[in-house]
Amino acid sequence: MTLLGSFALWAAFLLGLWSAALAFFGRWQDRPALARSIIRGSYAICAALLVAAVALWKGIFTHDFNIEYVAAYTSRNLPEYYLISAFWAGQKGSLLFWAVVLGIFGALAQALTSSRHKHLLPYVAGVTSVVVAFFVAVMLFGEHANPFERMAFTPPDGRGLNPQLQNPGMVMHPPMLYLGYISLTVPFAFAIAALLARTLDAGWIIAMRKWALASWLFLSIGITIGMWWAYVELGWGGVWAWDPVENASFHPWLTLTAFLHSVMIQEKRGMLKRWNISLMVGTYLLSIFGTFITRSGVIASVHSFTQSDIGSFFLAFLIVTAIVSFTLLYTRWPSLKADVELESLVSREAAFLFNNLALVGIAFSVLWGTLFPIISEAVRGTKITVGPPFFNRINVPLGLFLLFLTGVGPLIAWRKASASNLRRQFIIPTAGFVLVATVLIAMGMRDFYAMMALALAGFVTGTVLQEFYRGIRARMTMHSESPLLALGRLVARNRRRYGGYIVHIGVVVYFVAFTGLAFKVKTSVELQPGQSTTVRSPYGHSYKLTHLGVSQYAALNRRVSAATLEVTRDGTRLGTITSEKRQHIDSFGNPTFEPSTEVGIRSDLREDLYVVYAGSPDGTERANFTILINPLVIWFWIGGAILTFGGLITMWPGGAQVRTVRRRAVAQAGYAVPLAGVAE
Amino acid sequence: MRTLSRRQLLRGAAIVVTPVAALRLTAQDLMKVLPKDSAAAADRLAEPWLVGRPQAEITAMDNDGTVIGIERRLHCTCGCTLDIYTCRTTDFTCTYSPALHKEIVAMVLAKQTPEQIVEAFVAREGEKMLMAPVASGFNLAGYLVPGLTVLSAGLALAAYLSRRRTAVAAEASAAATVIPAPVDDEALARLKRALDEVDS
Numbered sequence: 001m002t003l004l005g006s007f008a009l010w011a012a013f014l015l016g017l018w019s020a021a022l023a024f025f026g027r028w029q030d031r032p033a034l035a036r037s038i039i040r041g042s043y044a045i046c047a048a049l050l051v052a053a054v055a056l057w058k059g060i061f062t063h064d065f066n067i068e069y070v071a072a073y074t075s076r077n078l079p080e081y082y083l084i085s086a087f088w089a090g091q092k093g094s095l096l097f098w099a100v101v102l103g104i105f106g107a108l109a110q111a112l113t114s115s116r117h118k119h120l121l122p123y124v125a126g127v128t129s130v131v132v133a134f135f136v137a138v139m140l141f142g143e144h145a146n147p148f149e150r151m152a153f154t155p156p157d158g159r160g161l162n163p164q165l166q167n168p169g170m171v172m173h174p175p176m177l178y179l180g181y182i183s184l185t186v187p188f189a190f191a192i193a194a195l196l197a198r199t200l201d202a203g204w205i206i207a208m209r210k211w212a213l214a215s216w217l218f219l220s221i222g223i224t225i226g227m228w229w230a231y232v233e234l235g236w237g238g239v240w241a242w243d244p245v246e247n248a249s250f251h252p253w254l255t256l257t258a259f260l261h262s263v264m265i266q267e268k269r270g271m272l273k274r275w276n277i278s279l280m281v282g283t284y285l286l287s288i289f290g291t292f293i294t295r296s297g298v299i300a301s302v303h304s305f306t307q308s309d310i311g312s313f314f315l316a317f318l319i320v321t322a323i324v325s326f327t328l329l330y331t332r333w334p335s336l337k338a339d340v341e342l343e344s345l346v347s348r349e350a351a352f353l354f355n356n357l358a359l360v361g362i363a364f365s366v367l368w369g370t371l372f373p374i375i376s377e378a379v380r381g382t383k384i385t386v387g388p389p390f391f392n393r394i395n396v397p398l399g400l401f402l403l404f405l406t407g408v409g410p411l412i413a414w415r416k417a418s419a420s421n422l423r424r425q426f427i428i429p430t431a432g433f434v435l436v437a438t439v440l441i442a443m444g445m446r447d448f449y450a451m452m453a454l455a456l457a458g459f460v461t462g463t464v465l466q467e468f469y470r471g472i473r474a475r476m477t478m479h480s481e482s483p484l485l486a487l488g489r490l491v492a493r494n495r496r497r498y499g500g501y502i503v504h505i506g507v508v509v510y511f512v513a514f515t516g517l518a519f520k521v522k523t524s525v526e527l528q529p530g531q532s533t534t535v536r537s538p539y540g541h542s543y544k545l546t547h548l549g550v551s552q553y554a555a556l557n558r559r560v561s562a563a564t565l566e567v568t569r570d571g572t573r574l575g576t577i578t579s580e581k582r583q584h585i586d587s588f589g590n591p592t593f594e595p596s597t598e599v600g601i602r603s604d605l606r607e608d609l610y611v612v613y614a615g616s617p618d619g620t621e622r623a624n625f626t627i628l629i630n631p632l633v634i635w636f637w638i639g640g641a642i643l644t645f646g647g648l649i650t651m652w653p654g655g656a657q658v659r660t661v662r663r664r665a666v667a668q669a670g671y672a673v674p675l676a677g678v679a680e
Numbered sequence: 681m682r683t684l685s686r687r688q689l690l691r692g693a694a695i696v697v698t699p700v701a702a703l704r705l706t707a708q709d710l711m712k713v714l715p716k717d718s719a720a721a722a723d724r725l726a727e728p729w730l731v732g733r734p735q736a737e738i739t740a741m742d743n744d745g746t747v748i749g750i751e752r753r754l755h756c757t758c759g760c761t762l763d764i765y766t767c768r769t770t771d772f773t774c775t776y777s778p779a780l781h782k783e784i785v786a787m788v789l790a791k792q793t794p795e796q797i798v799e800a801f802v803a804r805e806g807e808k809m810l811m812a813p814v815a816s817g818f819n820l821a822g823y824l825v826p827g828l829t830v831l832s833a834g835l836a837l838a839a840y841l842s843r844r845r846t847a848v849a850a851e852a853s854a855a856a857t858v859i860p861a862p863v864d865d866e867a868l869a870r871l872k873r874a875l876d877e878v879d880s
Contacts (some may be wrong), residue, residue, distance in 0.1 A: 016734045236762070236770040243761055341844050350841060357834055365826030372813075380818055387763065387811035394826050524769060526738040529723065545711045552726050562733045581731040594733040594773045614772050615735040619728030624735045626769045 002148040005055030012048040016133030035122035049103035052506030075160035076587040077557040092147035117207035123193030163596035171228030176222030188284035224640035242391040248290030258359035270339030344416035407460035430460030499649030506643025516632025563613040579613035
């Protein structure tokens, strides 16, 4: 199968080059037949890469340990669902995964794009084919990057998967992030196609809007699952550590969020054409930059893959892509002039612009912090560390500004808002802000940033609720609908707008959850079996934890030492909580990695009790525990679910398109009035 | 057919019964159930190596606010990206963070101030020991560039939009002051017919 896999990779590489060359040549020479054949080329690339994927999965599932990748990341006793995720657990497999998914997305972009935009498709195929060919070239020509590389001998068993990757979160988190990164290639390809074809109206935006939304949704889900994995697996009780690789996923998310807002201004008012296309190019470059720092080892990170020379491939690709994109932008700059000018600084367009400024500003500050150690070393020759205190100090104020704008944007009218309009719109959200701030001050909260975050959360919630209330009330008045029916139809008929508001609520919930982490309690204790300790939560609850003992037993691919504590809160028994030490073993019983730790968590809406079994001082059941009480953590996952739900609503086909068509029909009827004689 | 020995049967029964019983028993009940000598016998782990390297005994200084405050400012030297406190309470395979912790505790007990301790580590290990660079000299650029960039971009944007708005308003007003060309009766009649058509 490795032979077939390697052959498929070569086929995909050559097809990629061939398709790209034909696509650009065919479109440039205006030979539609040639350009159309590229579409079939996209399907052929996809098929070749699927064959390569099947070949690797077969090697993984048949335990072909002669394949270096299979021996490095799997073992005979690895559970089957982790055999699936082993495909993308290492450098080589993840490169193949990237190429396969890009092949599929490239083909889907050809198959699903409306015929209205078919003039862009050859160029789109050309761009996706170039990117696919690049990723396959990395595997074929990079040092130790080919997933089908065989060894000179066959070990009896593989090394197995890193214990920290043996977690359901890791089955979902990397592919979701990859799907986000990879699907960004399609909107980028449409942007480049629009530049090449010189069709710089809103057509390319309409053609790629769903792809951009899908990328954003994948990135959002991937980041949230990554946070969940970090929380339940790494044992530090946090969700975000400003690690360079975490930041790398955050950069494109921020700029893509900015794009999804600013693109509305281009669609509605024909403004910001230059900004939007630049933002899309920048977002794609940031995704490649993230891949570069993850795979090059240029910046220290706990998430980095093994260092290899493939970082130089990505750096070269990044530079070439940037040069080509910016050259195209420069040459098409005059054609990207806005149709109309901004009429007022107090308008929704201006609010969106400032929202873009905040999002891109945060992206820049995170990028700056990520790169500052390299800059400092280059300028001063001194190595420095840029950790969470730095990022928090810079980004918390910017984040609060962004949260404020999240609430402001929907309140201001398009084109120009009057003073009376502003007064009417701001009363309820401002009341939400004041109410929350007053309650918090009365409760004794004195942390400025936490208070501002919660009060602004009240402000944004006020904005969203007001928008829903007015929309529902209008429908109830006009159509005599019940409140629930009005709500359903309001959302169904304006999916983009109200889905967006639901996303805003998800973001608010995230901010609330992050605020909770400022109040977490952490302590280390040593307990004999039967001995208890008491921990006081920020809410004033008293948790009593009693060590019940440590039991040791064998599981499928590990030997487990489980420490169990009985938990009472304010004297009421809640049950038990167990944290484990896991020594993973191969199928011969030999240890494969250092013992890992599985935390015990008891969650409710207010706070999480989080217990980590650190180990034993003397080889007895006397155990060291790290105990944390983390307020509001569950709201991260609720916020993620709300955000995903809102994102799905905005993406759902139907509603908005119908409205656009109707409106266009009305507009055409208006222009059809024969006033030509008068106008002359 | 495989036969079970009496010991195997009892062990199997115990495996089934224990989790069920554990659901009902509190810790105090368990301690009552277990005789003292059997509790002592259970104290020794069957395979101590499975729980990793032996941990240091926890003292009051491990939870001391001053010690934790210092450790949060200093970077662990094991090659991770964590501060000493997070590393020693998270990565139980790390041998660096417990050693650094011991040093810090000794320095605190020797009545050194947090600043002195941090400076001592920076002098020994270099500036990379700090979790965030000191806000002075070139490092100021690290802290100020993002904020200043966003601020200046915001001001520039506001100024540009304001100027464009003025220009647009001026153009609109110029267009409004143009004296319309006289319209003949025939054109007006055509306009009226067209408007009537729209109204109907």
